[in-house]
Amino acid sequence: MHRGRVVFGTMEEVVFGRPAAMAIVEQTDRLRASRAFLMVSGTLNRQTDEIDRIRKALGPRYAGTFDAMPPHTPREAVIAATNQARAADADLIVTVGGGSITDGAKAVQLCLANDVGTVEGIDQIRAVKAVAPPMTAPRVRQISVPTTIAGGEFSAIAGVTDARTKVKEMLRHELVVPRAAILDPAITMHTPEWLWLSTGIRAVDHCVEGICSHEAHPYADAQALKALSMLAEGLPRVKADGRDLDARMDCQIGTWLSMGPLASGVPMGASHGIGYVLGAEFGVPHGYTSCVMLPYVMRWNKPANAERQALVSAAMGHAGEDASEVLDNFIRGLGMPRSLGEVKIGPEHFDRIAEQAMATPWIPRNPRKIDAPAQVREILVQAA
Known part of the structure; x- marks a missing residue:
């Protein structure tokens, strides 16, 4: 006899096969966001016109871009992105890139909600033995356009690396899973x-x-x-x-x-x-x-x-x-x-x-x- 429990995540929509810029605007409308902050791949931002296309499509709702997330999501970059998103008064984070960027935005959601502004401050929100401490739920949520296929955009877990100890630590909260994932094969041609x-x-x-x-x-x-x-x-x-x-x-x-x-x-x-x-x-x-x-x-x-x-x-x-x-x-x-x-x-x-x-x-x-x-x-x- 089977025994167990199935947990349903809080993702609301998966949109597939539509151009990313168009789908992002549709999601921004659906979520009534007016300050969309982009966390994106540096390569896509600097070497292609994909991110520009998204900025233009968002028009006055575009609130800023962070494009400096290294692999394995180091704490330093999470804090830099958090401070930039806070200064931009973001009400939605849009990620376009690989798993490190998706995870980075999940961490930014928790940093914004819990007034974390320093590298050491991440200690207060990290999970210990996979159990998250009590914390304020994210208010600024994210939508994600993945350009790689590791699948992190579908989980409520983020891995963030502490450069001091070289340990990848887990952050988790049921609301850090993106509200929507947008699967556009065309934007992945640059990967x-x-x-x-x-x-x-x-x-x-x-x-x-x-x-x-x-x-x-x-x-x-x-x-x-x-x-x-x-x-x-x-x-x-x-x-x-x-x-x-x-x-x-x-x-x-x-x-x-x-x-x-x-x-x-x-x-x-x-x-x-x-x-x-x-x-x-x-x-x-x-x-x-x-x-x-x-x-x-x-x-x-x-x-x-x-x-x-x-x-x-x-x-x-x-x-x-x-x-x-x-x-x-x-x-x-x-x-x-x-x-x-x-x-x-x-x-x-x-x-x-x-x-x-x-x-x-x-x-x-x-x-x-x-x-x-x-x-x-x-x-x-x-x-x-």
Whole structure:
């Protein structure tokens, strides 16, 4: 008998297949916003006319642009964006860019609501052991136009890195999830191929760890299995032809569905746990952490969840085959890195990574029980 609970997020709309500038204006009308503050990719702002087009479409409702968010969302940049949004008297944040920008805006919402104006001030709003402290709910909310496909715009969690400790910390509040996500495949044409494909594997990782969790349930499975088949088909099509907008749209919708498990309360596992550390401490790009770790984590977990892993192989069109091998072949086929060595992480770091991974929210929820850093190290040794 199934037991559990499904959490429904507070996102109100997902708009797909419409030009971003037009959809942003429609959402601004719907939300009756008059001071739209843009948090956007620096590359898109400086090297394309996409952001200008959005500014022009917003007209008098445009309130300012922040375009200096580094990868992994450092606290310093969150505070800079917060201070700029506060000075602009923003009543809506519009993000156009990758996951670091989306997460940055979620953090800005909490900083604005809780009068946080310094790097140290973020201490008072960060979650400890995945539990958020009491805080004022965000009043200035966000809408998001993602240009990568890791899926963070569909979650109520933000990862923010503390440069002093090199730890990626979690901020969470049910209202930080964007009020709307706008999926426009055309604006993603500027995203570098490696970034699109690797964040696509991040979305695959959300599907796979959701399906393989001991806390999986039918509501999450339905979305994750459909997502996995769309991503398994769509990502190679984008690699074959970067101008294929239908394939890009399939990847975007697959990414949206891939967040079904995490957004509804199913935990992730060791691939996400180890990935947090590789990103925050060693600067490994978000997507690459999944490319390297996911198949090895699957192999290590197989004694605990072989029948769930069989669902993964089937959804990817390889029924009856070993899921870790199916994933390995798929990731290699996209030309992505498959070992820690390829992302410049040597064995001398394994003890520290294992130690830090134990403190992430996901290692304790891995389907095969992990009691000590030595077990994380076993996975890292395989991934060397």
